[in-house]
Amino acid sequence: MADASTLAALRARIRSLDGGGARFGARRSSLGDAAIDAHLPWGGLPRAALHEIGGGLASGLAAALASRFLRAAGTLVWCADAALAARQGALYAPGLVRFGIDPARLILVRCRRATETLWAAHEALRSPAVACVVAEIEGLDLLAGRRLQLAAEAGGAAGLLLRFGRADTAPSAAVTRWRAVPFLGDDPGARLWLLDLWRVKGGVPASWVVGWDEKTLSFAAVREPADRPAAQRRRAAG
Amino acid sequence: MNLPIDRLRSAAARRGERLPEPLALHAPGARGQVLTAVDVAAAAAGLAPGLRLADARAILPELALAPAAPLADRRLLEGLATACLCYTPSVALDDDPGGEPDSETAALLLDITGSAHLFGGEQRLLDRIARRLDRLGLGHRLAVADGAMAAWAWARYGDGGVLRGEAAKEALARLPVQALRLGPETTTTLVRLGLRRVGQLRTLPQRALVRRFGRAPVLALERLMGVTEAPFTPLREPPRHAAGLAWVEPIGRTEDIRAAVLDLLERLGRELERAVAGARRLELLLFRVDGELARLTVRTGRPSRDTAHLLELFELQLDGLDIGFGIESLRLEVTEAAPLTARQVDLAQDQDVAELARLVDQLQARLGPAAVRRLVPAASHWPEHAQSVADPVGAEPGASDAWLAGQPRPLRLLARPASIEAMAPVPDGPPLLLRRRGRSEPVRCASGPERLEPEWWRTDNPAPRPRDYYRVTDAGGVDLWLYREGRYDEAEPPTWHLHGTFG
Incomplete structure (x- = not known):
């Protein structure tokens, strides 16, 4: 008969086998909300790991997470290919400032092809001077993802894969996979996000309705996700 | 020729x-x-x-x-001049200074002082150049002499080949007066006077010559005989730090080239260390067997003589390089250097800056210098002009409070605002309906307006009408940055544009 401590030990063992787990434990970044941090197996988002971000508010979530990772020293490197940037719009420094990102700590890398984006992200992740790397991509195969994950582990920088295009449930090397979409609550002016953590190595998926606080530069969960309507759930999945 | x-x-x-x-x-x-x-x-x-x-x-x-096609001729000559950099760093393109630039008399001058021995002597060097020009199907007359003018004259009017020492004086004296390059008029007059050979002019008293023809013939004589140096203007200033390697058999494998570049970098590194300098810009010239020249340029954000780092920057470009049938010699030049003391190299607190500069060099070596940029604030309230880009390492990063804060600004800005259909119930009011993909959808929430007046003093921004910006949340909850251009009371109705997205 398994008691709580045996279960916990087994979970820890699975986590370490799974590649997620405790090895990131010491180097993590809080998201600013105690409930979300506590839910993550590492007590926060691990640095030196790859995180995947999708959904309609993906750019905002990438900026917000980058801002959290930038609380430590280091540079933010943002890699994008020209075609994607033309479609999505180019990164705008006055908007980044509102996420608490000082453009003086940002280096923009404009690539010609997705393969160059991946290469640039790989090089940046390995550099000890870099705190966080954002790579805008449309698709990513497992091998390329693994390579980025290894680079992140070697260099210690956090890698954020900002994914555009159709949602993809194919396996990924990312340690956590997020989807951020607008939450349509009763108050139209509240600008809430539905944050969906739909895959986490060594943990269980969860979602939260959060607001991004521009003053404290942190997330704050505003409601239990249980009572969100089914339509929202489908939105988050699609 | x-x-x-x-x-x-x-x-x-x-x-x-x-x-x-x-x-x-x-x-x-x-x-x-x-x-x-x-x-x-x-x-x-x-x-x-x-x-x-x-x-x-x-x-x-x-x-x-x-x-x-004189321009194509000139380009060919310049190409040849560059290709000759493998024999000496000091190559000049010699257009006839007496007359029109003329492909008939144009020549390449190579200062081979100190470099001929690398090729087994002057005669061997000449043979080598001759073989190369033969392969290219170009006729040639080659000569080596004590001075540039003598070499030119001996190639053009003499027998060509190596002409040195005492024998040179006699041989040059036998050349026709055309060898002095005095221009058609003076030359014709000299010939009419019966002065057909250079030697005849030398026997005349200098004073008489000057009185009749001015200083030019005397100067030309002195230059031809090597009494004074002819002006020599190399195609480009020879770099202060350069190293070269040449092989009897051409090399073609990337590993071999890599090893050669490493060897050159180590040699230059020692040279730079003695000069207390670091490289900002390096150029690698790869001389191909077929006479073509491949060039690789590497730039560094901060002066560097770190062999491993510089090699890495070259390696990023070696992969895609077309080397034809192989390379017969290599030349590595530091085309830009800056002071770099030993202390700067080891300074530990500078570590992060150095690491970042190293990363930027790497990214720029493969993606091009313009691909890696930093955003810096510009003194403008007009959204398109509020940010500009700068070099990530060299440029002074702007203070973060220089960015326009307080007003809502989108995370992403469209390079060109997109036209959008919107309906506002009251003039100068926020939009209540958006029309997209043929469907009307209500606006969830809108705030604004923020009125921006055009910068009339800018010549590059012809936007004549003020803009009213609104932050608009669409039916799906996405935050858009819209503006209305113009006013309802004007003759032309206002238009709506999507300029960016928040989040």
Whole structure:
């Protein structure tokens, strides 16, 4: 008969086998909300790991997470290919400032092809001077993802894969996979996000309705996700 | 030596064609078309440059004609000059200073002082250059002499080859006075006076010469005889730090090239260390067997003499390099250097800055310098002009409070605002309906307006109308940055545009 401590030990063992787990434990970044941090197996988002971000508010979530990772020293490197940037719009420094990102700590890398984006992200992740790397991509195969994950582990920088295009449930090397979409609550002016953590190595998926606080530069969960309507759930999945 | 004709002939040969003979090139002159170059067959029939085209046709009706292309000739000559950098860093392109720049008399001057021994002596070097020009299908006359002017004269009017020491004086004296390059008028006068040889001029009293012809003949004589140096203006300033390698057998494998570059970098690194300098810009010249030249340029954000780092930057470019049938020599030059003390290299607190500079170098080496940028604030309230880009390492990053804060600004800005249909119930009010993909959708929430007046003082921004910006949440909850251009009370109705997205 398994008691709580045996279960916990087994979970820890699975986590370490799974590649997620405790090895990131010491180097993590809080998201600013105690409930979300506590839910993550590492007590926060691990640095030196790859995180995947999708959904309609993906750019905002990438900026917000980058801002959290930038609380430590280091540079933010943002890699994008020209075609994607033309479609999505180019990164705008006055908007980044509102996420608490000082453009003086940002280096923009404009690539010609997705393969160059991946290469640039790989090089940046390995550099000890870099705190966080954002790579805008449309698709990513497992091998390329693994390579980025290894680079992140070697260099210690956090890698954020900002994914555009159709949602993809194919396996990924990312340690956590997020989807951020607008939450349509009763108050139209509240600008809430539905944050969906739909895959986490060594943990269980969860979602939260959060607001991004521009003053404290942190997330704050505003409601239990249980009572969100089914339509929202489908939105988050699609 | 007939560069324009040879150029056409070798280009045709590369295409697998043969040019017709006899052949002449023509260009417009003062009195209609005149010939500028003729091939051997045409010359044998009595044609010469300067002849009028109509006369030439009368003499030789089967003459094939092509327009002259002095620019292409000049480019070929410049290409050859660059290719000669593998023999010496100091190469000059010599246009006839006495007259018009003329492909007929143009020459390349190589200062081989101190570099001839690398190729087994002067005669061997000449043979080597001759073989190379033969391969390219270009005619040539080559000479080595004590001075640039003497070498030129000996190549053009003498027998060519190596002419040094006491024998040179006699040989040069036998040359025609044309070798002095005094221009057609003076030369003709000299010949009319019976002064046909350089040696005859030397026997005349200098004073008489100066009185009759000015200083020019005396100066030319001194230069030819090596009494004074002729001005020598190299194609480019020889770099202060450079190293080269040459092989008897061409090399082609990337590993071999890499090892050679490493060797050169180590040599230059020691040189730079002695000079207390670091490289900001390096150029690698790869001389291919087929006479082509491949160039790789590497820039560093901060001066560096770190061999491993610089090698890495070159390696990023070596992969895609076209080396044809192999490389016969390499030359590495530091084309830009800056002071770098040993302390700067080891300073630990500088570590992060150094690491970042290293990363930026790497990214720029592969993606190009313009691909890696930092966003810096610009003094403008107009959204498109509020940010500009700068070099990530060299540029002074702007203070973060220089960014316009307080007002809502989108995370992403469209390079060109997109037209959008919107309906506002009251003039100057926020939009309540958006029309997209043929469907109307209500706006969830809107805030604004923020009125921005155009910067009339800018000449590059012709936007004549003020903009009213709104932050608009659409039915799906996405935050958009819209603006209305113009006002309802104007003759032209206002238009709505999407300029960016928040989040």
